[in-house]
Amino acid sequence: MAKEKKLVQSITSRDEDFAQWYTDVVREAKLCDYSGVKGCLNYLPNGYAIWENIQSDLDKRFKETGVENVYLPVLIPESLLQKEKDHIEGFAPEVAWVTHGGMEELQERFCIRPTSETLFCDVWSKTVQSYRDLPKVWNQWCSVLRWEKTTRPFLRSREFLWQEGHTIHATYEEAEERTKMMWEVYKSFVEEDLAIPVVAGRKTESEKFAGAQDTYTIEALMHDGQALQSATSHFFGNAFPDAFNIKYADKNNELHSVYETSWGLSTRIIGAIIMVHGDDSGLVLPPRIAPVQVRVIPIAQHKEGVLDKANELLDALKAAGYRAKIDDSEKSPGWKFSEQEMLGIPTRIEIGPKDIENGQVVVVRRDTREKIVVSMDEITTKLGEILETVQKDLYTKAKAFLDEHISTAVTMDEMKDAVQNKKGFVKAMWCGEEACEDEIKAQAGGVTSRCIPMEEEHLSDVCVCCGKPAKHMVYWGRAY
């Protein structure tokens, strides 16, 4: 295959420098830029619109399962945060504190929420008394703050946008079911709407959320072979609610503990969209969440009738329900093509004098650059088919990439070889000891356990690291 001609000079190629490519795409697609505060981003219209579409699609899926939205404060009193020991120990190094109100020093300092388990529990401790009050299935869309030392746009920022769902239930089984249900919601959302295939499983003890009994994760594979934890769903048992003294009376007036879950997905997922689908020409957005699905580009727009026809087409597309825009600027067509590609708009429609004469338009797919001539009469229906195809093809391509980048290791040498010479996930058996996780990380070049899948394969009888009997099959990988 001849190397594809590089059309856009301002974006570094992925093979040359993946990190620089990522930064270039973020900048050229105008998703966000840096603010004056380290790790806090300015979300620009193009980036925020993606988040809005993620919000609306995901929120709809949540509500179908009975989720109700609420909003709790940004400040948490220190005493509240202290209530669950594992939790505070997990978060202490990365919380920011408010110590003054105006000129006055506060008697008790407040932390800016890094997550809101404590606030939700505090509300429930005051309002839940009877089995009739259960379950509570709540969610909030908000931002949180974690004082990260190293930051990158979307992937790891100090302030980031997310949703955090929190629920409490009368029984262990019901809470566990909710944990898995939301994990499934994330999996289908990410795979269907974002066209990103994932590896799904449980976290090991050391990778679990602070205070959780079980953490379920979906892990996506970026184009450079690194994993990205894309959403998590946690089962808390009743340690957390007990710490907050949340009890309910059953029908026999006996007091019981409640069982808690929480689950979240953040703007980090935008980083995944960029790194899974993007190419050397820029961003590639899945049609379902693309803020603009089609951009109309008039050719030789100074010529009689071209702009009128292009605007007619735009109106027809909008009327048919597409998110459509026109680029009627004075730029040259080539410039407009490049920009549409950098922005990741899934399709463009070229319409020029020749097309008008023939009663047709040219649809060009962003992902393949395939040009499809469509009759003007059929465009409003054909475009939908093309967008559906793009959505499907993006997933298929990403799935093939994922499948090709999962290898297997039975011995430590194979593990090292896989990490160093093949990119992606490595499947290997594990004894269940944290010491072996650390050893593998140290020996095999920074890989961590990503998850234990629901359906484990039996690769061998013994741990890849220590040779003792294996308990689980684990997906390992370098992660963002």
Place this chain on the structure above:
RNA sequence: CGGAGUGUGGCUCAGCUUGGUAGAGCGCUACGUUCGGGACGUAGAGGCCGCAGGUUCGAAUCCUGUCACUCCGACCA
């Protein structure tokens, strides 16, 4: 938190070694010619050289401090 690097019009950067009128390209504004893969001409606008001290007749340039950002590592669910 350790190592490295960078702060100069909106953006990318040159100028700094060897102190002496603030520069280029892109972008922006106006007009004209172009228009099926980042077109071109002409004329313009736009800069307390990150910030604070110091050295000097004179500092973007030298010295000290400080802040911010980027990359690598450690840390991070």
